[in-house]
Amino acid sequence: MNTPVLNSGDTAWMLISTALVIFMIPGLAMFYGGLTRSKNILGTMMHSFIAMGVILLQWVAFGYSLAFTDGGSWVGGFDAIFLRGIGPDSLHGSIPTFVFIAFQGAFACITPALISGAIAERVRFRSYVLFILLWSTFVYDPVCHWVWQNHGFLFKQGVIDFAGGIVVHLTSGISALIACLLLGRRADLDKGIIPHNVVFVVLGTGILWFGWFGFNAGSALASNGLASLALLNTFVGPAAGLCTWITLEKLILKKPSTLGAATGAIAGLATVTPAAGSVMPVEAMLLAALTTVVCYFFVSHKSRLNVDDSLDAFGVHGIAGILGPIGCGLFASYGYNSIFHHQSMSALNGTSQLLLQIKAVAVVAVYSAVVTAILVLALRKFTGFRVSREQEEQGLDLSLHGERAYN
Numbered sequence: 306m307n308t309p310v311l312n313s314g315d316t317a318w319m320l321i322s323t324a325l326v327i328f329m330i331p332g333l334a335m336f337y338g339g340l341t342r343s344k345n346i347l348g349t350m351m352h353s354f355i356a357m358g359v360i361l362l363q364w365v366a367f368g369y370s371l372a373f374t375d376g377g378s379w380v381g382g383f384d385a386i387f388l389r390g391i392g393p394d395s396l397h398g399s400i401p402t403f404v405f406i407a408f409q410g411a412f413a414c415i416t417p418a419l420i421s422g423a424i425a426e427r428v429r430f431r432s433y434v435l436f437i438l439l440w441s442t443f444v445y446d447p448v449c450h451w452v453w454q455n456h457g458f459l460f461k462q463g464v465i466d467f468a469g470g471i472v473v474h475l476t477s478g479i480s481a482l483i484a485c486l487l488l489g490r491r492a493d494l495d496k497g498i499i500p501h502n503v504v505f506v507v508l509g510t511g512i513l514w515f516g517w518f519g520f521n522a523g524s525a526l527a528s529n530g531l532a533s534l535a536l537l538n539t540f541v542g543p544a545a546g547l548c549t550w551i552t553l554e555k556l557i558l559k560k561p562s563t564l565g566a567a568t569g570a571i572a573g574l575a576t577v578t579p580a581a582g583s584v585m586p587v588e589a590m591l592l593a594a595l596t597t598v599v600c601y602f603f604v605s606h607k608s609r610l611n612v613d614d615s616l617d618a619f620g621v622h623g624i625a626g627i628l629g630p631i632g633c634g635l636f637a638s639y640g641y642n643s644i645f646h647h648q649s650m651s652a653l654n655g656t657s658q659l660l661l662q663i664k665a666v667a668v669v670a671v672y673s674a675v676v677t678a679i680l681v682l683a684l685r686k687f688t689g690f691r692v693s694r695e696q697e698e699q700g701l702d703l704s705l706h707g708e709r710a711y712n
């Protein structure tokens with residue numbers, strides 16, 4: 306067994322990647338904040354920023370231990386609570402363990418913040434804080450262990466999830482759908498609600514895209530060829546998503562929109578996340594384009610389904626979290642067998658990987674849905690998850706935080 310050796314190049318890259326992923330959180334705050342009405346922008350942005358506080362403390366206290374210590378097949382143990390036994394000289398592969406903890410902690414912070422997009426403009430702040438704390442403990446940490454820790458049962462079976470299509474986008478997207486269904490529609494939804502600042506949305510998209518290079522390429526945990534593949538896929542995937550969305554708008558609505566371009570880019574980014582290190586760039590473009598088509602039609606018709614997914618958390622992240630990992634079973638080629646890249650003349654050779662990807666998506670989706678439903682129903686009963694009608698009409702900024710974004 307080789308003794309881990311510190312690599313300064315890998316360490317430098319991972320320090321930068323960690324900062325890039327953290328920078329995505331204010332990007333998400335701007336993206337979501339611009340999509341809401343002006344009376345709710347600060348409350349919406351707080352849903353992202355509070356995760357940087359609450360979840361990072363949880364991660365250091367016990368979240369990292371539950372996710373990444375050996376434990377069993379379903380969840381880690383308590384060997385590393387409060388980072389016990391880990392020091393500056395501890396290594397995770399070729400990088401310091403502290404850098405790995407910080408990098409993964411950034412993932413843990415942004416994932417529950419994604420859920421807030423489905424329940425924006427109508428949740429109590431204190432209940433939301435308690436929700437993301439419990440959700441991270443009972444959904445994110447165990448699923449992270451299943452998929453990314455070498456004792457996790459899905460990891461041992463060979464599930465492909467390079468940078469979090471299952472761990473991040475599927476868990477948050479499915480949970481977002483369940484939460485918004487149980488919380489109910491916004492009171493004045495029928496009057497029509499439009500984004501108050503599309504400029505913020507575009508700027509937030511740019512920040513997210515920039516940070517996503519650390520999100521995906523950093524998941525190689527080294528400065529190497531695999532990171533370069535993931536980085537290039539993070540260029541071309543969102544480009545395909547952006548162009549696909551505005552093309553559909555041009556064909557159907559006759560006018561391509563800025564908001565559509567931003568949403569398409571995010572759909573492409575979320576789609577290539579699980580596949581960034583296993584598919585070639587042309588296939589990343591194809592996978593992103595196909596998924597974006599599905600996202601477009603869901604978002605366009607969600608009102609007919611009576612789903613008030615306020616900022617399209619499920620419509621983008623949930624759908625990408627389903628189709629992206631399944632797409633790995635079709636297109637993965639970098640060391641994997643898939644339907645279109647297999648080692649023999651028979652496509653059946655790649656079927657096992659595709660079925661494994663579908664199984665992983667189904668298991669994680671059902672688990673996330675059930676636990677989220679339990680948490681939302683419990684919080685709704687004991688803390689009152691939703692604000693009052695009067696608070697909702699006044700806006701969350703004034704009614705919950707006592708301030709205005711625009712004076």
